[in-house]
Amino acid sequence: MTAGAQAVAFAPASVGNVAVGFDVLGYSAPVAGDRVRAARSAARGVRIAAITGVVSDLPVDFERNTAGMAVAALIEALDLDFGFELSIEKGIPLGSGLGGSAASAVAAVFAANALVDEPVDNLQLLKFAMQGEMVASGTAHIDNIAPSLFGGLVLSVGIDNPHIKQIPVPDIVRSVLVRPHRVLETRGARAILGRTVPLSDVVWQQANLAGFVAGCFTGDLPLIAASLEDVMIEPQRKGLIPGFQKVKDAAMSRGALGCSISGAGPTMFAWAEEGKSEGVRAAMVDAFRAEGITCDAWITKIEPIGASIVSDR
Amino acid sequence: MTAGAQAVAFAPASVGNVAVGFDVLGYSAPVAGDRVRAARSAARGVRIAAITGVVSDLPVDFERNTAGMAVAALIEALDLDFGFELSIEKGIPLGSGLGGSAASAVAAVFAANALVDEPVDNLQLLKFAMQGEMVASGTAHIDNIAPSLFGGLVLSVGIDNPHIKQIPVPDIVRSVLVRPHRVLETRGARAILGRTVPLSDVVWQQANLAGFVAGCFTGDLPLIAASLEDVMIEPQRKGLIPGFQKVKDAAMSRGALGCSISGAGPTMFAWAEEGKSEGVRAAMVDAFRAEGITCDAWITKIEPIGASIVSDR
8 A cells, every 4th residue: 555545444432331340341332433534644653634523622733642642553563664644533522421532542543554554453453542542641441442442342351461352232232321411521530539449349349240241141131230230430420420310210210220320421321121221211311301401312232343444535 | 747857968168259259259169068967856946966077166056056047047037837956067177268167058058948848949048048157157158158059150249139140160171279288267367358449459350350250151261361360359368378379379380270269268279271280289289288288189170060968868
């Protein structure tokens, strides 16, 4: 390939933490996503040509941009003698708890990888995207990056050489996502967290996480319902989301399997059987509305569909 | 059935915690076990007729005996108008980290249940055994009781109405158990634990637990090896076991998938592929011996075989 060759990649939004897997579990949510067009340039390095879409005030200085730094990591690791020009089209609002920063980094490395002579695998791309987020924002959200890249419900074990495991979600389960039209800074939502956890809460949360994973592998909905409960992080963060308890109560009263915060919020997610998902969605939206908050809401399946090339032009 | 009817139940030893599932994960280890003979008596209540075997200085006062209190819980819950006389044959040394207290409680309720007119299921028996251990010893070790009762690798979610999940162990995996001839009091090993855990350690341990469970469901040995590591409890307890680090290093150098403390110790367990298990066992025994400590050692499969009736006489 030569200078000027182009590829466009799409990376979906994602739900981090999934209540019981703080920083290690996430799932792809194709309700929105970021697109990145990469074009090969003769000069080594990264230039950000444009940022458009629902967010446009992001830094175009590539060193402060997760997509830019992710591609810079790719260039360095693969020792390329050329570079990339990136055009980022944001489909995910910032500060929504839907993994927008991760999606930009994932789409960028996915597009760039389509333009190198010897493309690498997703596990390599994962590391580049993590490096990009880490350098640009100070924190790498592997629980967003991994599902946005691989798709589906994804567990990440380890940091330096992570193992990635896609966990099957029972076919009848739907994800309900409700995004209130408020912004919550991830950094702030992280800063309020206690630095230690009572051992008794750890035991409870561990049982829930293991139960949730085992429930998914065996299609055991009663076990999923019993274990999809965050006793560790949610109690600390729920006060940041106006109406949280009423929205959660509304979801549970309509038969949701569980309901908690997507990533650092304020988007909330619920899991529900297909037949109950519309009722859960409506109840959550109504509960936010009763607080004077409008929102977007979606119902999706959780399928192992991650980042993809959507155009080679 | 009438007064005098008898049944004998066997409940296997068990490995609690399994490195990554403190208080919630355990597996049955049929290297030893407790037997309890129950006989129906006309009088309501429990009498302990005999305690024999490798431990004989246990309290025969039923209120201070886990087996006695477990059967008392069964009598009360089922509102029986008769009672039981129990003869306990201990096959599991106390303070070994092999779930001896749990096995006695399990065998006792299992035997008694065989003598009631409407036997209840294992989930009910689990609660009686837990009540017995709780009242008699102050702590109910569900991570020992559940595997001793149900068999195999067992996850327990919840306390009051626990969900029990048997997790498949890859066919090629063997459990290596090495019991040094030392006694460690569970109560003391619990008292040294910090009451809080750093959040960063919780995240790491959670990833390991979820990775371990997912690895077992998918037969993913590299993932099991990457995740079978206790970063939370083992660092606090390993100093209680003379030679711990050398024994662990010996196991890992011979290709073990992981090696940690069984329950509160001092028994140590390792997981290894069948072909490496004998080398791991020998290396662990040698490492203990180099510290001047003799031990028993076993290699077993981890199969879903729990408590059973071994004789109705």
